[in-house]
Amino acid sequence: MEKLNFKTYLEELKKYSRYNFCGYSENSIYRRLEKVLTDKRISLEELLDITKKDQKFVDNLVDEITVNTTDLFRDPDTWVYLYNHLYKKLISKDSINVWHAGCSTGQEVYSSLILFNELGVLDKVNVIATDLNSKVLKTAQNGEYSYKINKLYSKSYKDLFDRINPDGNDFSHYFDVDIDNDLIKVKDFLRKIPKYKRHDLVEEDIPFYQKFDVIFCRNVMIYFDGDLQLNVVRKFFDKMNGGASLILGSHESLHGFFKTRFTKKGLVYTKTNTFHYKYK
Numbered sequence: 001m002e003k004l005n006f007k008t009y010l011e012e013l014k015k016y017s018r019y020n021f022c023g024y025s026e027n028s029i030y031r032r033l034e035k036v037l038t039d040k041r042i043s044l045e046e047l048l049d050i051t052k053k054d055q056k057f058v059d060n061l062v063d064e065i066t067v068n069t070t071d072l073f074r075d076p077d078t079w080v081y082l083y084n085h086l087y088k089k090l091i092s093k094d095s096i097n098v099w100h101a102g103c104s105t106g107q108e109v110y111s112s113l114i115l116f117n118e119l120g121v122l123d124k125v126n127v128i129a130t131d132l133n134s135k136v137l138k139t140a141q142n143g144e145y146s147y148k149i150n151k152l153y154s155k156s157y158k159d160l161f162d163r164i165n166p167d168g169n170d171f172s173h174y175f176d177v178d179i180d181n182d183l184i185k186v187k188d189f190l191r192k193i194p195k196y197k198r199h200d201l202v203e204e205d206i207p208f209y210q211k212f213d214v215i216f217c218r219n220v221m222i223y224f225d226g227d228l229q230l231n232v233v234r235k236f237f238d239k240m241n242g243g244a245s246l247i248l249g250s251h252e253s254l255h256g257f258f259k260t261r262f263t264k265k266g267l268v269y270t271k272t273n274t275f276h277y278k279y280k
Helices: 006-016 026-040 044-053 055-065 076-090 107-118 134-142 153-164 226-238 256-261
Strands: 096-101 125-131 175-178 183-186 195-198 212-217 240-248 262-265 268-271
Touching (some): 107 125, 125 134, 212 226, 226 240
Parallel strands (some): 096 125, 096 212
Antiparallel strands (some): 175 183, 240 268
C-alpha cells in the first residue's frame, strides 16, 4: 500500500464499509477525519488499524463523518416561496410525492409537512426521507429535539407564519414543548407520515418506483466533488415529474448540462421538460 494519507485511507475504508467517500470534496471529508483523529487522540495509522479490526467502530465512524445540521424553516424566504408559488400549484394533484434526500435529523421534513397542512392537503402528501447516517434517521423518526438547543424554532416558526398566515402561528399546534425536560416533540399526526430509509445517494440506485413532485437535497452536494454532483443530479432528474422542483442549499447550484434543464428561483430549481438523460 502506498504511503498512508487521507486519500489512501478512504480507499482502504471502502474495503471495510459499504460506503465510498472517495468522491467527496477533499476539504470537507478530510476536515471531518481530522476531527475524528483529534477527538479520539489517535494517528491515521491507528485509525486504519482499528478500521480493519472493528466493524462496529466503522459503522460509528461513518455516522460521525456524515452528520449534517438542519433547522426548522431554514432560509425562510425559500419556504415562503415554496408555500406561495410551488405548493399551492400542487394542491390540485391527486397525490403529491416528496423526497428529502439527506434529511439529517428531520426538521426540514416537518417544516414541509406543516406548510402542506396549512394548505389543507396533508392527506395527499407522500413523503420519503433518506440519509446515510442511521443515528440522525432515528432522531428524525422520533421527532424529538432539545428545547435549549432549538429554542429559536418558535421564533423561526412565528416569523414565517407572520408572512404566510398570521392567524396560524400557534407553535403548539404542531409541537409539544416540555421546557422542564428540555424537549420539543413533533405532534404524532405529522410524525406518522414520513417513511424514513437509510440510503447511500452516492453508491446505491434510487429504490423508489414513483416519481417526485418535490426533491429536497440541501447542504448535501456541497460535500461532493464535481463529477459526483453531476451523477447525483442525473439520478434526481430521472426521478422528477415534468415541472417538479429540486431544492438545494444556499451554497449549492447546478452546473453544466443540467443547468439548462431547470429554471431557477432562489434555491428552487424547476424542471423545464421531460428530457431523459441516459447514464451508466
